[in-house]
Amino acid sequence: MASLDDLKKRIASVKSTQKITKAMKMVAAAKLRRAQESAEKGRPYSEKMNNVILNLSSGISDKENAPKLLSGSGKDQIHLCVVMTSDRGLCGGFNSNIIKKAKSYFAKLSEEGKELKIITVGSKGNDQLKRVYGDKIISHISFKESKNANYFDAEKVGKIVIEKFEDEEFDVCTIFYNQFKNVITQIPQAQQIIPLNTETSEEDKSDDSYEFEPDEDEILSNLLPKNISTQIFKAMLENSASEQGSRMSAMDNATRNAGEMVDKLTIEYNRSRQAAITKELIEIISGAESL
């Protein structure tokens, strides 16, 4: 059994850990509110953008000559995966959930004999993936300096992706991120952005045709690169909200566990203190009796 002094020290150390986790939880809660707000505010833009593109692509006359970003390169051999994670740890299963999703996708690809290329965004994902897939990672981007997700950063990632596509370095591009549902639930998502999946929404197949100015092709070829940045930006916003939510619940759990531990240790401490007193009493009494 640990001595009284040891127990005292452990209680103190658990208490100070609890203070840290509590502080982190509070910081995450404050950040979460902001991140959640901006994620919700950012949704209309990407939805509208998607709608416009859907309308455009359904109106396009000859699919053969459609921009490559829409129709793909015609092949399905090289897959580029953009795995978006956070730059900081201590946020529960947030990063490992994305990685798990991505890894199962990678395994499926290699089963089918497809070639794999990876871009990691955020250092945590890079750390976890480079052990197994180190040779597949072609680029690593991190936005440690920027505090909040902003459109500039998303545009940077988008440009890299488009450049690589134009150099024919890959055929299909998928992004991995966590979709924010609520504080407790975040759903890891795999979203294909090149070629664009136009069959996803089965909503009103509006038959009223649009007038275009300039013509469809030109609009599409201008719009598609923007859409990629937009989708990436959306993923970044969702991710940052998810990260804070996940951290908040993880830290909440940690604080509660620390509290339980302190209670248990305190009971143990009191018991051994009492045992020591009882022992001393017995010694004194039996000493007096023997006289």
Place this chain on the structure above:
Amino acid sequence: MSEEFKVEIVNPEKSFLIKEDVSEVIVPAFEGEMGILKDHISIISFLKPGIIKILSKSGDENYYVEDGIVEFKNNNLSILTSSIFNINDLDKSKQQDLLKQAEEEANKPEINDQSKYLVDQKIEVLKSLN
């Protein structure tokens, strides 16, 4: 019959402006300025740098945009843009900043014709604001 329709301006961060009682919107479309009234045919077009004028009963508003897409459908006008400023909020120093940025870009040697055209537009509009 009311002659009003709805306009919505969205940028990547948030919904920038929603107005329900608009009588006319003039946008700097790619191939020239375009005024949109109620019951316009469905249209999708690009913006070039310029001024968006929103005319409504409650007063006119002017916005400076650098790029974007307009979509008009069922009397809903959506403008998607990543760079928009209310002219009233755009003070002299901010204008100068944007102008300087644009001029720097225009002087880059590797600029292609189309972006050169856009940047020139931008400079022209910014200068006209002063």
